[in-house]
Amino acid sequence: MTVHQFNTGRDDELAVRPADCGLGHACQFCPKEPECTLDKPHHEKRLLELRLAQIGQIILVMANKGGVGKSTVSANLAAGLAARGFRVGVADADIHGPNQSRFFNQVGQRVRVSERGLDTLSCFGDRLPHPVQVGSLAFMMERDDTPIVWRDAYKHDFMHHLIGSFDWGPLDFLVVDMPPGTGNELITLSDLLEQQAVAAVIATTPQQVALMDSLKAIRFCQERGLPLLGVVENMAGVTCPHCGGEFQLFPRAHLAEALAEHRVASLASIPLSPLLAMASDSGAPVTMDQPESPEARAFAPVVDACIEHARQESRQAASEELQALVTANAEELEALLSDVPEEDRAQARRDLEALLAGEHDRLNPERNDDR
Numbered sequence: 001m002t003v004h005q006f007n008t009g010r011d012d013e014l015a016v017r018p019a020d021c022g023l024g025h026a027c028q029f030c031p032k033e034p035e036c037t038l039d040k041p042h043h044e045k046r047l048l049e050l051r052l053a054q055i056g057q058i059i060l061v062m063a064n065k066g067g068v069g070k071s072t073v074s075a076n077l078a079a080g081l082a083a084r085g086f087r088v089g090v091a092d093a094d095i096h097g098p099n100q101s102r103f104f105n106q107v108g109q110r111v112r113v114s115e116r117g118l119d120t121l122s123c124f125g126d127r128l129p130h131p132v133q134v135g136s137l138a139f140m141m142e143r144d145d146t147p148i149v150w151r152d153a154y155k156h157d158f159m160h161h162l163i164g165s166f167d168w169g170p171l172d173f174l175v176v177d178m179p180p181g182t183g184n185e186l187i188t189l190s191d192l193l194e195q196q197a198v199a200a201v202i203a204t205t206p207q208q209v210a211l212m213d214s215l216k217a218i219r220f221c222q223e224r225g226l227p228l229l230g231v232v233e234n235m236a237g238v239t240c241p242h243c244g245g246e247f248q249l250f251p252r253a254h255l256a257e258a259l260a261e262h263r264v265a266s267l268a269s270i271p272l273s274p275l276l277a278m279a280s281d282s283g284a285p286v287t288m289d290q291p292e293s294p295e296a297r298a299f300a301p302v303v304d305a306c307i308e309h310a311r312q313e314s315r316q317a318a319s320e321e322l323q324a325l326v327t328a329n330a331e332e333l334e335a336l337l338s339d340v341p342e343e344d345r346a347q348a349r350r351d352l353e354a355l356l357a358g359e360h361d362r363l364n365p366e367r368n369d370d371r
Protein backbone atom coordinates (compact mmCIF):
# COMPACT_ATOMS: atom_id res chain seq x y z
CA MET A 1 0.00 0.00 0.00
CA THR A 2 1.39 3.41 -0.94
CA VAL A 3 1.10 6.75 0.83
CA HIS A 4 -1.17 8.32 -1.81
CA GLN A 5 -3.90 5.91 -0.74
CA PHE A 6 -4.38 7.83 2.49
CA ASN A 7 -6.20 11.08 3.09
CA THR A 8 -6.91 13.00 6.24
CA GLY A 9 -9.96 11.96 8.27
CA ARG A 10 -12.65 14.62 8.58
CA ASP A 11 -13.55 14.14 12.26
CA ASP A 12 -10.06 13.91 13.62
CA GLU A 13 -7.54 16.13 11.86
CA LEU A 14 -4.69 13.92 12.97
CA ALA A 15 -6.23 10.67 11.78
CA VAL A 16 -5.25 9.13 8.50
CA ARG A 17 -7.82 7.07 6.66
CA PRO A 18 -7.41 4.86 3.62
CA ALA A 19 -8.79 6.45 0.45
CA ASP A 20 -11.94 4.88 -0.93
CA CYS A 21 -13.19 4.57 -4.51
CA GLY A 22 -16.71 5.70 -3.48
CA LEU A 23 -18.32 2.85 -5.42
CA GLY A 24 -21.42 1.28 -3.91
CA HIS A 25 -20.66 -2.34 -4.72
CA ALA A 26 -18.32 -4.82 -3.10
CA CYS A 27 -14.89 -5.52 -4.59
CA GLN A 28 -16.11 -8.98 -5.57
CA PHE A 29 -18.44 -7.39 -8.16
CA CYS A 30 -15.91 -4.82 -9.41
CA PRO A 31 -14.39 -4.96 -12.90
CA LYS A 32 -11.36 -3.03 -11.60
CA GLU A 33 -10.69 -5.59 -8.91
CA PRO A 34 -7.66 -7.33 -10.53
CA GLU A 35 -5.60 -4.13 -10.81
CA CYS A 36 -7.08 -2.14 -7.89
CA THR A 37 -4.54 -1.25 -5.19
CA LEU A 38 -6.96 0.43 -2.75
CA ASP A 39 -7.58 -0.93 0.73
CA LYS A 40 -10.37 -3.41 -0.04
CA PRO A 41 -11.29 -4.40 3.54
CA HIS A 42 -11.67 -0.67 4.26
CA HIS A 43 -14.00 -0.33 1.25
CA GLU A 44 -16.18 -3.22 2.46
CA LYS A 45 -16.32 -1.73 5.96
CA ARG A 46 -17.26 1.69 4.59
CA LEU A 47 -20.04 0.13 2.50
CA LEU A 48 -21.57 -1.49 5.56
CA GLU A 49 -21.38 1.74 7.55
CA LEU A 50 -22.97 3.64 4.67
CA ARG A 51 -25.92 1.25 4.39
CA LEU A 52 -26.49 0.86 8.12
CA ALA A 53 -26.47 4.63 8.65
CA GLN A 54 -29.57 4.81 6.42
CA ILE A 55 -31.52 2.03 8.14
CA GLY A 56 -33.71 2.74 11.17
CA GLN A 57 -34.89 -0.42 12.88
CA ILE A 58 -33.74 -3.93 11.93
CA ILE A 59 -36.03 -6.86 12.75
CA LEU A 60 -34.59 -10.37 12.61
CA VAL A 61 -37.33 -12.94 12.01
CA MET A 62 -35.92 -16.14 13.48
CA ALA A 63 -36.94 -19.75 13.97
CA ASN A 64 -34.85 -22.54 15.27
CA LYS A 65 -36.65 -25.04 13.11
CA GLY A 66 -37.42 -25.11 9.37
CA GLY A 67 -40.97 -25.30 8.07
CA VAL A 68 -42.66 -23.17 10.73
CA GLY A 69 -43.59 -20.36 8.33
CA LYS A 70 -40.79 -17.93 9.17
CA SER A 71 -40.70 -16.56 5.61
CA THR A 72 -44.48 -16.07 5.65
CA VAL A 73 -44.15 -14.10 8.88
CA SER A 74 -41.26 -12.04 7.41
CA ALA A 75 -43.13 -11.18 4.21
CA ASN A 76 -46.37 -10.27 5.97
CA LEU A 77 -44.59 -8.26 8.63
CA ALA A 78 -42.72 -6.31 5.94
CA ALA A 79 -45.84 -5.74 3.83
CA GLY A 80 -47.84 -4.82 6.96
CA LEU A 81 -45.26 -2.19 7.94
CA ALA A 82 -45.17 -0.85 4.37
CA ALA A 83 -48.98 -0.66 4.32
CA ARG A 84 -48.75 1.64 7.36
CA GLY A 85 -46.58 4.03 5.35
CA PHE A 86 -43.07 2.99 6.43
CA ARG A 87 -40.12 2.53 4.09
CA VAL A 88 -39.35 -1.16 4.36
CA GLY A 89 -36.73 -3.57 3.03
CA VAL A 90 -36.66 -7.37 3.19
CA ALA A 91 -33.23 -8.97 3.36
CA ASP A 92 -33.54 -12.65 2.54
CA ALA A 93 -30.79 -14.26 4.62
CA ASP A 94 -32.11 -17.79 4.22
CA ILE A 95 -29.23 -18.96 2.03
CA HIS A 96 -30.50 -22.51 1.51
CA GLY A 97 -34.10 -21.49 0.86
CA PRO A 98 -34.18 -17.91 -0.42
CA ASN A 99 -37.88 -17.65 -1.22
CA GLN A 100 -38.75 -14.01 -0.58
CA SER A 101 -38.62 -13.72 -4.38
CA ARG A 102 -41.78 -15.86 -4.44
CA PHE A 103 -43.50 -14.03 -1.59
CA PHE A 104 -43.03 -10.74 -3.46
CA ASN A 105 -43.77 -12.10 -6.93
CA GLN A 106 -40.21 -11.69 -8.23
CA VAL A 107 -39.33 -15.27 -9.20
CA GLY A 108 -36.90 -15.33 -12.11
CA GLN A 109 -35.77 -11.72 -11.62
CA ARG A 110 -32.03 -11.07 -11.58
CA VAL A 111 -30.14 -8.33 -9.81
CA ARG A 112 -28.20 -5.62 -11.68
CA VAL A 113 -24.89 -4.25 -10.45
CA SER A 114 -24.43 -0.51 -10.76
CA GLU A 115 -21.95 1.94 -9.26
CA ARG A 116 -24.42 2.39 -6.40
CA GLY A 117 -24.35 -1.33 -5.58
CA LEU A 118 -26.63 -4.31 -6.19
CA ASP A 119 -30.11 -3.08 -7.05
CA THR A 120 -32.85 -4.26 -4.71
CA LEU A 121 -36.12 -5.16 -6.42
CA SER A 122 -38.87 -2.61 -5.70
CA CYS A 123 -42.19 -4.33 -5.07
CA PHE A 124 -45.76 -3.05 -5.06
CA GLY A 125 -44.83 0.60 -5.61
CA ASP A 126 -48.26 1.04 -7.22
CA ARG A 127 -50.10 -0.25 -4.14
CA LEU A 128 -48.07 1.00 -1.21
CA PRO A 129 -46.92 4.48 -0.11
CA HIS A 130 -43.33 3.23 -0.60
CA PRO A 131 -42.36 0.06 -2.48
CA VAL A 132 -40.94 -2.80 -0.42
CA GLN A 133 -37.25 -3.24 -1.34
CA VAL A 134 -36.27 -6.91 -1.57
CA GLY A 135 -32.70 -8.24 -1.65
CA SER A 136 -32.12 -11.96 -1.98
CA LEU A 137 -29.56 -14.50 -3.04
CA ALA A 138 -32.28 -15.81 -5.38
CA PHE A 139 -31.68 -12.76 -7.60
CA MET A 140 -27.98 -13.58 -7.90
CA MET A 141 -28.28 -17.22 -8.96
CA GLU A 142 -28.22 -18.33 -12.59
CA ARG A 143 -31.16 -20.65 -12.00
CA ASP A 144 -33.83 -20.72 -9.32
CA ASP A 145 -33.32 -24.43 -8.61
CA THR A 146 -29.54 -24.20 -8.06
CA PRO A 147 -28.71 -25.74 -4.67
CA ILE A 148 -26.39 -23.71 -2.45
CA VAL A 149 -23.45 -25.79 -1.26
CA TRP A 150 -21.28 -23.29 0.59
CA ARG A 151 -18.77 -23.57 3.33
CA ASP A 152 -19.08 -21.18 6.28
CA ALA A 153 -16.63 -18.63 4.84
CA TYR A 154 -18.92 -18.03 1.81
CA LYS A 155 -21.96 -17.74 4.07
CA HIS A 156 -20.11 -15.21 6.19
CA ASP A 157 -19.26 -13.17 3.07
CA PHE A 158 -22.82 -13.33 1.80
CA MET A 159 -24.18 -11.90 5.06
CA HIS A 160 -21.87 -8.92 4.57
CA HIS A 161 -22.98 -8.54 0.93
CA LEU A 162 -26.63 -8.78 1.88
CA ILE A 163 -26.39 -5.74 4.12
CA GLY A 164 -23.49 -3.85 2.53
CA SER A 165 -23.68 -4.51 -1.21
CA PHE A 166 -27.41 -4.14 -1.81
CA ASP A 167 -28.38 -0.53 -2.36
CA TRP A 168 -31.12 -0.41 0.28
CA GLY A 169 -31.47 3.35 0.34
CA PRO A 170 -33.10 5.03 3.36
CA LEU A 171 -35.34 2.60 5.27
CA ASP A 172 -37.43 2.82 8.43
CA PHE A 173 -37.38 -0.97 8.81
CA LEU A 174 -35.24 -3.75 7.43
CA VAL A 175 -36.90 -7.14 8.02
CA VAL A 176 -34.35 -9.96 7.82
CA ASP A 177 -35.67 -13.43 7.01
CA MET A 178 -33.10 -15.50 8.91
CA PRO A 179 -32.18 -19.11 8.13
CA PRO A 180 -33.40 -21.65 10.70
CA GLY A 181 -31.10 -22.34 13.62
CA THR A 182 -28.52 -20.42 15.57
CA GLY A 183 -25.57 -21.11 13.29
CA ASN A 184 -23.03 -19.16 11.32
CA GLU A 185 -25.42 -16.76 9.57
CA LEU A 186 -27.10 -15.64 12.78
CA ILE A 187 -23.81 -15.18 14.61
CA THR A 188 -22.32 -13.25 11.67
CA LEU A 189 -25.33 -10.93 11.45
CA SER A 190 -25.55 -10.45 15.21
CA ASP A 191 -21.89 -9.40 15.27
CA LEU A 192 -22.33 -7.17 12.23
CA LEU A 193 -25.35 -5.39 13.71
CA GLU A 194 -24.11 -5.08 17.27
CA GLN A 195 -24.23 -1.27 17.29
CA GLN A 196 -27.54 -1.03 15.41
CA ALA A 197 -31.16 -0.77 16.52
CA VAL A 198 -31.97 -4.44 16.10
CA ALA A 199 -34.63 -6.69 17.62
CA ALA A 200 -35.90 -10.22 17.02
CA VAL A 201 -39.23 -11.93 16.44
CA ILE A 202 -39.38 -15.73 16.68
CA ALA A 203 -41.74 -17.81 14.57
CA THR A 204 -42.86 -21.19 15.85
CA THR A 205 -45.66 -23.75 15.50
CA PRO A 206 -47.72 -25.38 18.25
CA GLN A 207 -45.93 -28.77 18.38
CA GLN A 208 -43.68 -29.72 21.26
CA VAL A 209 -40.69 -30.29 18.95
CA ALA A 210 -40.97 -26.77 17.48
CA LEU A 211 -41.41 -25.28 20.94
CA MET A 212 -38.25 -27.01 22.19
CA ASP A 213 -36.30 -25.57 19.26
CA SER A 214 -37.81 -22.12 19.73
CA LEU A 215 -36.62 -22.08 23.32
CA LYS A 216 -33.06 -22.36 21.96
CA ALA A 217 -33.63 -19.29 19.79
CA ILE A 218 -35.06 -17.47 22.82
CA ARG A 219 -31.99 -18.35 24.85
CA PHE A 220 -29.74 -17.17 22.03
CA CYS A 221 -31.44 -13.74 22.11
CA GLN A 222 -31.27 -13.54 25.89
CA GLU A 223 -27.61 -14.56 26.05
CA ARG A 224 -26.65 -12.11 23.26
CA GLY A 225 -28.68 -9.26 24.76
CA LEU A 226 -30.72 -9.10 21.55
CA PRO A 227 -34.12 -7.49 22.30
CA LEU A 228 -36.79 -10.12 21.68
CA LEU A 229 -40.17 -8.60 20.83
CA GLY A 230 -41.99 -11.91 21.16
CA VAL A 231 -43.09 -15.12 19.53
CA VAL A 232 -45.48 -15.58 16.62
CA GLU A 233 -47.34 -18.88 16.80
CA ASN A 234 -47.94 -19.98 13.22
CA MET A 235 -50.37 -22.68 12.00
CA ALA A 236 -52.32 -22.15 15.22
CA GLY A 237 -55.61 -23.83 14.42
CA VAL A 238 -57.79 -24.30 11.36
CA THR A 239 -61.28 -23.00 10.65
CA CYS A 240 -63.42 -25.55 8.81
CA PRO A 241 -64.58 -23.98 5.52
CA HIS A 242 -67.89 -25.92 5.75
CA CYS A 243 -69.09 -25.63 9.33
CA GLY A 244 -66.88 -22.75 10.57
CA GLY A 245 -65.72 -24.85 13.53
CA GLU A 246 -62.15 -24.44 14.74
CA PHE A 247 -59.81 -27.32 15.42
CA GLN A 248 -56.12 -27.93 16.00
CA LEU A 249 -54.10 -29.81 13.42
CA PHE A 250 -51.02 -30.28 15.57
CA PRO A 251 -50.80 -31.51 19.15
CA ARG A 252 -50.47 -28.34 21.21
CA ALA A 253 -47.43 -27.84 23.38
CA HIS A 254 -47.51 -25.71 26.47
CA LEU A 255 -46.43 -22.60 24.61
CA ALA A 256 -48.08 -20.07 26.93
CA GLU A 257 -46.46 -21.58 30.05
CA ALA A 258 -43.05 -21.81 28.38
CA LEU A 259 -43.20 -18.18 27.23
CA ALA A 260 -44.31 -16.99 30.67
CA GLU A 261 -41.45 -18.92 32.24
CA HIS A 262 -38.95 -17.24 29.92
CA ARG A 263 -40.71 -13.85 30.17
CA VAL A 264 -41.32 -13.68 26.44
CA ALA A 265 -44.46 -12.14 24.94
CA SER A 266 -46.80 -14.06 22.68
CA LEU A 267 -47.35 -11.58 19.87
CA ALA A 268 -49.82 -13.34 17.63
CA SER A 269 -51.46 -16.63 16.67
CA ILE A 270 -51.70 -17.05 12.92
CA PRO A 271 -54.16 -19.68 11.65
CA LEU A 272 -53.27 -22.37 9.14
CA SER A 273 -55.19 -21.01 6.22
CA PRO A 274 -55.63 -21.69 2.49
CA LEU A 275 -55.69 -17.91 1.95
CA LEU A 276 -52.18 -17.54 3.39
CA ALA A 277 -50.89 -20.45 1.30
CA MET A 278 -52.40 -18.98 -1.88
CA ALA A 279 -51.10 -15.49 -1.09
CA SER A 280 -47.59 -16.89 -0.62
CA ASP A 281 -47.75 -18.71 -3.96
CA SER A 282 -49.22 -15.78 -5.85
CA GLY A 283 -46.70 -13.34 -4.36
CA ALA A 284 -49.07 -10.90 -2.66
CA PRO A 285 -48.79 -10.87 1.16
CA VAL A 286 -52.24 -10.72 2.78
CA THR A 287 -51.29 -7.81 5.03
CA MET A 288 -51.08 -5.70 1.87
CA ASP A 289 -53.44 -7.52 -0.46
CA GLN A 290 -56.33 -8.36 1.89
CA PRO A 291 -55.82 -6.18 4.96
CA GLU A 292 -59.34 -6.82 6.30
CA SER A 293 -59.02 -10.62 6.19
CA PRO A 294 -58.82 -12.51 9.54
CA GLU A 295 -55.31 -13.64 8.51
CA ALA A 296 -54.07 -10.08 7.97
CA ARG A 297 -55.70 -8.95 11.22
CA ALA A 298 -53.89 -11.78 13.01
CA PHE A 299 -50.56 -10.26 11.90
CA ALA A 300 -51.47 -6.77 13.13
CA PRO A 301 -50.08 -7.19 16.69
CA VAL A 302 -46.69 -8.19 15.25
CA VAL A 303 -46.63 -5.05 13.10
CA ASP A 304 -47.73 -2.95 16.11
CA ALA A 305 -45.00 -4.44 18.33
CA CYS A 306 -42.28 -3.60 15.80
CA ILE A 307 -43.52 -0.03 15.35
CA GLU A 308 -43.76 0.53 19.12
CA HIS A 309 -40.29 -0.90 19.70
CA ALA A 310 -38.79 1.29 16.95
CA ARG A 311 -40.46 4.38 18.43
CA GLN A 312 -39.10 3.58 21.89
CA GLU A 313 -35.61 3.05 20.49
CA SER A 314 -35.76 6.30 18.59
CA ARG A 315 -36.97 8.25 21.66
CA GLN A 316 -34.24 6.67 23.75
CA ALA A 317 -31.59 7.63 21.17
CA ALA A 318 -32.91 11.20 21.03
CA SER A 319 -32.86 11.41 24.83
CA GLU A 320 -29.26 10.18 24.97
CA GLU A 321 -28.28 12.64 22.26
CA LEU A 322 -29.88 15.48 24.20
CA GLN A 323 -28.02 14.44 27.34
CA ALA A 324 -24.73 14.23 25.40
CA LEU A 325 -25.38 17.68 23.92
CA VAL A 326 -25.98 19.17 27.36
CA THR A 327 -22.85 17.51 28.75
CA ALA A 328 -20.73 18.65 25.80
CA ASN A 329 -21.98 22.23 26.14
CA ALA A 330 -22.01 22.43 29.93
CA GLU A 331 -19.38 25.19 29.99
CA GLU A 332 -21.25 27.30 27.45
CA LEU A 333 -24.50 26.89 29.40
CA GLU A 334 -22.75 27.98 32.58
CA ALA A 335 -21.31 30.99 30.70
CA LEU A 336 -24.80 31.91 29.48
CA LEU A 337 -26.17 31.60 33.01
CA SER A 338 -23.40 33.81 34.34
CA ASP A 339 -24.68 36.57 32.00
CA VAL A 340 -28.05 36.48 33.75
CA PRO A 341 -28.35 39.06 36.57
CA GLU A 342 -27.40 37.43 39.88
CA GLU A 343 -30.84 37.83 41.48
CA ASP A 344 -32.45 35.92 38.53
CA ARG A 345 -29.75 33.31 38.04
CA ALA A 346 -31.09 30.62 40.39
CA GLN A 347 -34.53 30.87 38.78
CA ALA A 348 -32.99 30.72 35.27
CA ARG A 349 -31.10 27.57 36.27
CA ARG A 350 -34.29 25.97 37.63
CA ASP A 351 -36.17 26.88 34.41
CA LEU A 352 -33.42 25.34 32.28
CA GLU A 353 -33.37 22.15 34.37
CA ALA A 354 -37.18 21.91 34.22
CA LEU A 355 -37.04 22.38 30.44
CA LEU A 356 -34.51 19.59 30.02
CA ALA A 357 -36.36 17.29 32.43
CA GLY A 358 -39.61 17.94 30.52
CA GLU A 359 -37.90 17.06 27.26
CA HIS A 360 -36.51 13.83 28.77
CA ASP A 361 -39.98 12.91 30.04
CA ARG A 362 -41.49 13.57 26.63
CA LEU A 363 -38.91 11.30 25.02
CA ASN A 364 -39.29 8.56 27.66
CA PRO A 365 -43.01 8.32 28.49
CA GLU A 366 -42.67 4.66 29.56
CA ARG A 367 -40.01 5.65 32.12
CA ASN A 368 -42.56 8.04 33.66
CA ASP A 369 -45.16 5.26 33.85
CA ASP A 370 -42.71 3.25 35.98
CA ARG A 371 -42.45 5.98 38.58
Ligand code: SF4
Nearest residue numbers: 021027030033036043
Ligand atom coordinates in the same frame (compact mmCIF):
# COMPACT_ATOMS: atom_id res chain seq x y z
S1 SF4 B 1 -11.85 -3.26 -6.28
FE1 SF4 B 1 -13.04 -2.52 -4.52
S2 SF4 B 1 -11.88 -0.77 -3.71
FE2 SF4 B 1 -11.11 -1.21 -5.79
S3 SF4 B 1 -12.29 0.19 -7.12
FE3 SF4 B 1 -13.35 -1.80 -7.10
S4 SF4 B 1 -14.88 -1.61 -5.45
FE4 SF4 B 1 -13.37 0.05 -5.16
